[in-house]
Amino acid sequence: MAQVKYGMVVDLRKCYGCHACSVACKSENGVPLGVFRTWVKQVEKGKYPEVRRYFLPRLCNHCDEAICVKVCPVQATYKREDGTVLINYDKCIGCGYCIAACPYQARYIDPVRKVADKCTFCAHRVDQGLVPACVNTCPAQARVFGDLNDPQSEIAKLVATNAVQVLRPETGLRPNIFYISPDVNAMKGGELAWSRR
């Protein structure tokens, strides 16, 4: 069996766009106003009355080939052995290269500390045996976190038994957030992450 590799499945058959995850993350990680580490994108498609709204929870993809790690001039962004992409805030110079490079718009400059920041998969919780805060609170249990390399894990089973999709596979970054039953309209185009409108 291989090394632990963390990832997340977001089951869009369950998500109802309530933003419990968005707020859990703010609270757990002290994320300041003006930026989000996770967000639920909403897209409305179709013509009345055949109109639908789709929800797409978004966060850092903790890519296998993390471009943010590669472009960081000071090696502040790094990948842990368990796959989690983290930032050493003492090293970060806030140059923003990683933010420009990330195709998922998952990163931001912290308005207070002026360093790059993003989802950490709640590494401080995971290290203590707890699932990330967003997973913990999700009322629909749409988010499943775990070891993709452990075939017995819930996440690995979900990935194995469902036609999962990732966002922007064409980038070749091998992201680790897998979506079950996404709507193609919500996956494509526009802002992928949070924006001020």
Added chain:
Amino acid sequence: MVELSRRSFLKLGAAGAALLTLQGSFSSLTAAKELTAGGKSVSPRTKKERQGIPSVCLQCVSGCGIIGYVEDGRIVKIEGNPEHPNNRGRLCAKGQAGINNEYDPERILYPMKRVGARGEGKWKRISREEAYSEVAARLREVRDLGRPEEFAFHYGRNRLQDYEKRFMYAFGSPTILDHTAICEASKKVGQELTWGTDVDINDAPNSRYLLNFGCSIFEAHVIHNSFAQRVVEGQMNGARLVTFDVRLSNTAARSNEWFPIKPGTDGLVALAMANVIMREGLYDKEFLDTWTNYPSDKLAQHLKQFTPEMAEKESGVPAADIRRIAIEFATARPATTVSYRGACSHENGAMNERCIILLNAITGNVDVKGGFCLPRSGKTKGAPDPKPEKPSVKSVLASPPDYPLASHAANQLVLPMIKAGKQKIKVYMTYWYNPAYSLPDTDLAMEVLKDERLIPYFVAIDAYMSEATALADIILPDSTYLERWDPETAGAYSLVPYVALRQPVVPPLGEAVPVRDMFGELARRIGGGMEKYFDFGATEDYIRVAVLENKGLAEAGGLEYLKKHGAWYDKSKKPDYKSYAKPLKPEELAGATVDANGYSIVKTDKKGKKQVVGVMVDGKPCKGFPTGKHGISGKFEIYSKKMEEKGFPALPTYVPVAAHRKMKDDELILTTFKVSTQTQSRTANCKWLTEISHDNPLWIHPRTAAARGIKDGDTVKVVSRLKSAVTRARVTEGIHPGVVAFAMGSGHWEYGRVAGAKNFKSADRDTELIWWEKHGNGVHLNSLIPVAADPVGGGQPYMDTVVTVTRA
């Protein structure tokens, strides 16, 4: 670090594990199987486990179990309590943002006295003693005049389990006013008149079909999160969800089918479906003829008039779909209806509710697994003896005589009735209630609240400077729900009753005081005998006794168990369905007789009051349905004698909304809704919520917008018969072309600067990062909505206002 497989790691044994721990990679290698959800929190800074105190949320009324995590005496995180059987460890956005309410930098922490004109915003901090003495003196004066009913207590969010009644009754006033009629009073009354209880629990996880009239399950509900998560469970188990709503709510969006419907016609669509089910012979004859008070053949006859074609004409829902959905619903057993404000917040609201829930009786889905179930709640006892008697003097504000069936009153009428001189008020005391914002015709509400002749003395118990509290003469700073005690129970979605405990996560900040304690303080100062009802020590001590009503909990450790676990239920108990069919025991029948109707089993109490204790079915005495506030018969009352007595149609029928019959071509119907990230009026000061939902553009259909030259984002003028207001348009395909809608919870003109979209300096760095100033904080359109009441249910028809919309 060398790569280790799990197997080889396990072989390393304890010594190896210790070594790996020292190297700091223990978790990354082994955590996958160890990860647990909730019940524990660690400080990201110190990595130490935080102290967790289980309690019960009160950001909305759902009563979800929470754990407040505390570090250095401060609440640092709120999560769901995994031991709470309703929300099962999960917590919505609002619940988690409870921290924002606790530490709102503009929270009222000290007693304040008005020094300028009423509403001028000039305040002086006074001592607790001065505040209590002043309020007590004013109240003593009212009582000494011999007119105690002129003291009105009006509450908003109240989970005091009748503790406010103790205070008011001890004082001698019956003028206790609630807020239910601006929410779902008509739904409650419709239900109480039909099956005795005021709330339905839809057993979604076990259901095959959820037929939803006007409930946005995924955005708001009286037990929101606990129900919503189970609807998802039901959907994953294969249940169909069909939604009738004027707008593409997040629920409509997640439904298998969404039918836009003309406001106020839900009941008719339900009746047409009932008609189809009867005609197709898909009804449950046994249930109808045994457990309801109206025989199936006569019902079929009555329903014939409500054809799918007639329903299509009125509602806009195609007749073919009505037919198809009716048959699907009737054949996909178990199934249940779901209904909320979309159906009940109309002038025909209670009737709509009766029409909708009839579908459950017709299909035999009442209190069955996966069906439309009676609520199961735990028991709590009130505060100890002596208990004050209910005063004999009457209050027309509390029981408006023109609405004899409105068992949840009609609070929207209170201020207009005061203005009209229907009842004189000397002291008006509000408790976490914001009539200046949350009522219809807010201009009228403000006018009355500002008028010192109509309301000579206005006391607000509140933790926030709400629109109404800003008009008070004196403010008593309330503790938050995170600082107080309450026994709690709500309808159990596991269908096994539970009891939970709200306990202080932190002590009250500043000079805030839990309202229960305020009552005692005031009673002792008012004196004259009322103090004896508050002479029993700490609230904690009375709750210790109150929760012992539940036998199993008493055995498990009573209050100490709740303090540790937050909630209790009998883990060995399985849901007990069809409770109405339970045979009555001989001891329950002692002294009972059968009523003239031939089935109600009646007992007469010492005071000569008749009470229905069961029903005779096939010659056997059974428990029957609750009889509720209206004292109905114990059967599922398709035919309502109580309604007939008061001059309303006894059978479920279609009563069109009068104002909608004579609409002009350019007129639209204004409706309201809630988003999942705000409550109606009490959360806009929560920074994490208001960052997500800070404004509320008016939803308008593209065709409707185009006809008026309105583009997305345009400023528009909305005019009702009361007044006009300017807001912004959100052009969306997700709304009925004849309807415009706005979200409640935005557009505050008080409630602090977070709610007001104003950037400011405070102890919380975040208040300098408020970035949505340029978007504004939305527009609250309640001032356009005239005060009215459903003649049966008393509910405010929030979804009936006729308006015109033009480009501003």
